[in-house]
Each structure stands twice: as structure tokens, then as C-alpha cells.
Amino acid sequence: MSSSRAVARLSRVAGHLAASSKPISRPSSSSSSSATAKMTATTRKHKVAIIGSGNWGSAIAKILAENTTQHGDVFESEVRMWVFEEDYQLPSSHPSYSPAEHSSPRKLSELVNQLHENVKYLPGVPLPPNLVADPSIVSAVKDASLLIFNVPHQFVSKICDQIDGKILPYARAISCIKGVDVSPEGISLFSDVIGRKLGIYCGALSGANIATEVALEKFSETTIAYDPPGTLTPVPEELPVINHDLWKKLFHRPYFHVSMIHDVAGTSLGGALKNVVALAAGFVDGMGWGDNAKAAVMRVGILEMRKFGLMFFDSCKSETFTEESCGVADLITSCAGGRNHRCAKLSVEQKRPIEEIEGEVLNGQKLQGTLTAKEVNEFLKARGKENDFPLMTVVYKILMGEANVEDIPSVI
């Protein structure tokens, strides 16, 4: 085993070890009929908490709250959503604005609970009344057996510290945080960081999911990867079994179709590496090379993403990249007009550095793709594997001024 693979593996294994070694007595079958048979014997229901309330967090929270109502046999209706508390001035143009109540800034959590709308991060989208905003993260996760994480990358570690020891020991989690944390030393999946820090198991959700489209109930698909080891603190028998069927019940909507798989690493990698490919597609579009060239770059991009997964993660499956929403479909969406694609295209068209473009277009935010391209390059360079990933490497070199966009065809 190469050292890089060892590092990547270590992180995953650690997540599994931080749990009781007591064997699980519940049946492992995830077939619909056996799960239903089991559930009818249960006397308690799962309580759901979502940690994070941004644009994507609120869109997912809406889905969760819709489904806990619909599937009242297995879920408590109330879903708690942790809101990072801040003051917010409701604009007077808001349909629910009242001078008596909203003339001065109010707590965001209060506004969410009063108006059933995340007026700051998902304005205009009605949220179900059983979704309750909670400014206390400890209170939000109390008694929740199902935890959904949806916070910015940089807060994952600190948030886990805040709730460590304050969650149910048999809780199970899903991370909706896009991407992975890449450094020269190795790759961390956010689901593994969460699992390791909290001593529970955490799966991952990723797909072709532009948050606002999902919030507006425009049809989309997603991939949820969940593959817990057999060494976790068992879920009490009074609770419905937590398996693929249960997660699907919690996330699947008529407008949000869920595919359940086991490959957590592949699901997480897709969301990170597609941004590098989207830069390449943007460069090509900026050159005006046409649809043939763009499709070629995307095809080669999928294959390099898969190669990366298979080289550095034992558990990765080829089809996660070529067949799932978190792979090929997310790449298609990102290359159609995502921010990485857009900025790269403008950079070529205007013959200006991409940093200048991102400063203007993203209002000071950083492009995920340029960061990932650099991180991935450092990771590959440390292992002598740059030449195995010519497309990702040329994107990095173009960003660094060491190669030209004209070099792309020669490497694919």
C-alpha cells in the first residue's frame, strides 16, 4: 500500500474505530420488506436535527421536514435546525413586513420561526412549520438520532467540538458538505472528520444539486453513500433500523430523487474534483473551441476523477464516477454554468488572471476549483503522480502561468 493510500485510508478507518465494538444484533438486511417488518415492532421514532442553515442547509432542511411529516411512522415530525445566530433587518418590501415588529433588526432564528422562511439565506421559499430554528447547537442536537451536517468546511471541526459528548451515542449522521479536504499529507473526507470527532458513523450526500433549484422544487437527483461498520454503538431496538431504506425515506422527494450507495469516498471526491474539470471546460469555452472540445474535456475529466478515487481509496467504485449523480451528473451541471466554469471562461475571453475575475464576479469569495486544483497538485506532487493526471495537472499549471490553455488538447 502506498503511503498516500495509507493516509487516505487511515482517516476512514479512524472514523470507524471511534465507536463501541459491541456487535450489532439488528438484522443487516436493507430490503424494504424486512425493514418494514422490523419497524412495525418499534415503539419510538427517530428525531432529526440539521446542523447548518445556509442556502443549501435550508433547502435540505425543507426536504427533511417535509418527509418527517409524510413518514410519521418512523420520524418525529419536528426537525430542529441549528441557526448561527445573527441580527437581520427584514426589508420593508418583504410581504410579511410589519412596522411594529420589523422596524429594527431581529434575531434570524426568531424570524425563521415566525415567518417560516430563512429570510436571509433562502428568501422567498416557504419552509414547513415543523422545521424549528434553534440558535443553540447543543439544544438543536439533543435527543436527535439522525444528524445532518451542512456547514461551511472551515467550521466542521469546531462545531464537532461543541457537540462532542452532547449527542446520542448511537446517533448516525449524513454530511451534505461538498468536497474533501486535500493537503500534501492526505485527503480527509468531512464525513470521516465528523465520525471520528463524535465517535459515530457519518455518510455523505452529494449530487447535481444547485441549492436554489432544489429549494424551488425543480427536479433533481442526489447520491447518498452510507456504509457503516459493524462496530458502532447499537441503535436501541425500540427505534426503526437505520439503513438505506430509512435514509431514502428521509431525503427522497418527488422532486429530489435519492440513489443510495456504499461508496462514501467516491461520493465526496466527485464534489471536489469536478470543480477542477469545470475550470478546464471554462478555459475551452473561453477559447471558443466548441462543443466537441468541451465534451472531450468533460469525458477525460470524469476518467481522471475516477482514476484518482481508485488510486487513493480502496473503497472507491468506478461506477460512482461514471454512473451516479455525484459523479457524471454533478460534473455536467458544474460545466454547464457553475461559477468555476464561468470565471475560467471570462478569464480566457478577457485575457485577465482568474483571480481578478473571481474578485469581481464572486464579490470577494474564493473559487473552490482554483483552491482544489492547487491542493490536488500538492498532493499528487508529494507522491510523484502528477503525470498520471495530465488534465488536472495542466489546469494547475495554467493557473500558475506555467502552461497555456492551448496545451490542453495535447494532454488529453
Place this chain on the structure above:
Amino acid sequence: MSSSRAVARLSRVAGHLAASSKPISRPSSSSSSSATAKMTATTRKHKVAIIGSGNWGSAIAKILAENTTQHGDVFESEVRMWVFEEDYQLPSSHPSYSPAEHSSPRKLSELVNQLHENVKYLPGVPLPPNLVADPSIVSAVKDASLLIFNVPHQFVSKICDQIDGKILPYARAISCIKGVDVSPEGISLFSDVIGRKLGIYCGALSGANIATEVALEKFSETTIAYDPPGTLTPVPEELPVINHDLWKKLFHRPYFHVSMIHDVAGTSLGGALKNVVALAAGFVDGMGWGDNAKAAVMRVGILEMRKFGLMFFDSCKSETFTEESCGVADLITSCAGGRNHRCAKLSVEQKRPIEEIEGEVLNGQKLQGTLTAKEVNEFLKARGKENDFPLMTVVYKILMGEANVEDIPSVI
């Protein structure tokens, strides 16, 4: 073996049987080193003929003629291109127009040879001078050991009749004709029709290849499938071995990258079935459902295309659809703005039948996708397999007025 599979197979097997059963003495290895060693012992070169001179035919002919010059060790420089003779009036705006020569219509073949440009079907693109237009199909294919077919579907059979018995018995062919011929009785690959009618073997070329982009040397990729049986009339030993390396030499350009595979059926099917998926993507775009929904339709489309191939052709490979230019990349290009996508989108936006739209947009031509959707449905219905292909079936039903675009999410 199901009857449908049997029919599909029959057509392929027939193509192989129509050849000598004498075993082939040449080595079957296609490795670069052994091929080179073999070639140095040869005393003759391959002569190349292209049958067809439309937009795509001329673009491919340009590539062939560039490569016969570059690889003069294995190919005769002159490439003959059969031109369906017609009179053409060169516009006075053409840079080479001379009142003395071009004041009245001239034979198209003469203009091509004089101006080194297919002034009617690929105007503005210089063709290599070693590409010779020939209005006689029999003369064009004479002594050619490598035949490239690039004619409209409906002429394949008649053209084969015209040259049957007039080609070298050991000739090998590649069909660049997109798609397949589907009827309730079965599926014919054009490569098989050609092979069977002429008693030779014919492979297939398909990919994300918009002809004008290729002609303008905008970068693209293609897939060539070539998998001859061991029962053909042997190629004389004086000629270089005809294997994957040789075909790659003939087709690969810095702006046109070739991937060689063995799956002829998958390569041919991709070019036909993607048009049905492109209609679905166009419907979704017409509804304004966004990039998530479109990516979902494309993802499910690739999987249904693959399922179709694997169900009805023993030789089909999964990765032809998910990894090759003729699969996923061609689908991406077609859904980005091909004519099927465009007409379907306009049809939904303007709430008018697609037949009206195609009449206006295509100047009386027929959309390939709507024909294929109907043919595929008849084929599937005859085998009771409609429900196994819900996306292709709903596209057919929408075209027939038996379903609505709103039904698409429920079937994927």
C-alpha cells in the same frame, strides 16, 4: 437467447460470414512494436478511398488526406473521394471566382479538384491537394484496400450494390455513418450492412464530432471500433497489417484524437440513441427546470442507452457508453445544443408540436431523434420491453401526445 437478441445478432454474424473462411496468417497482435516490425518488411502501401463527400464526409476526407501524406510509409498519398456529381454555380463572392471559368454552373467534382475546397458542402475549408474528387464510384474505390463510408443512411444499400465485386476482396472498411437502422424486426448496424453486402469487414467511427468544428480543426475526440473475425480474405503480406495501430495512423490528428475499441455495436448505438435523450434534455430545458434536472435526464439517458446495448447485443461493453467519446461525450455535445435538443426546447417554450418547429428550423428536413424514438419504441414494444426503458418510452409518448413533459421526473 431472446428473439430480439437473435435478430440483432443475426445481422452481425451475417456480416462476418460473407467472407472467405481461410485462416489469417498474419499476427493478431496490435502492439505498436510488432506492427512496426511487420511494416518494415512490406513492399506495398495502402490506398484509401472515401465514399461520400457531404459535410461530414469532406471533413473526414481532409483528415485522411492529411494523414496519408504524413504517414507515407504505409499509405499511398492520393486519397480518392467519391463525389455524387451535380452542377454547382460558384458564387461570385468566392475568392477564387473568375468570370471566365465560373460564370455558369460547373461539375462539383471539377470545382473540388480545381479549388481544393468542397465549395457546396464544406465551403471555406481548404482541402489537401492529394485529395482527389472522383464522380465515378467504381473508379474511386478501384485498388483501395481501405474504404471509408460516409453517405446518408438511405443510400448505403444502393451504393454497396454499385461497387459489389469491384473492390479488392481483402479490403477493410470503416463506416462513419451515424446511428443504426431500427425496425420492429431488429436493429441493423450500417457497418454490418456494408460488410455483408460487400463480403468484407467494416468497423465504425462515432464520437462527439460536430462536422464543422472538426473541419475547422477545433479539438475533438472520436471512437473507432474495429473487431474483425478470423475468417476474412487475408490481406496480402506485402501490405502493412491492418490493425488498430494502422487505423489510428489514418484517422488520428493533433486536433482529432482517436480511441480504438472493439465494440462496434455500442459505438454505433450511441450515435442513434443519444438523439432520443437529447429530445428529453430539450424538453426539460424548455420547461426551465434548470441544470440539475437536465443533468439527471442525461445521466439516466446514458444508463438506458447502455441497458439497450447490453440487452440486445452480446458484444456490447458497458464502458463504451459511460467512458468513450461515442457514448457520454457525444451525448453531452448533443444535449448542449444539437438540433434535436433545440427543436424540443422550442416546442415546449412555444407550446407547439415539434413537427411544426422542425419544419421551420430544419428547412423541411426531419429530426433524427423523433424518428429514432418511434423506431426504438416499435422495437421495444414488439419485445414487451417498453417498461425497461422508461425515459425513452416517455419521450415517445410525449411525441405522440400520450404523455406530458411533466411526467419525466416520475420515470427517472
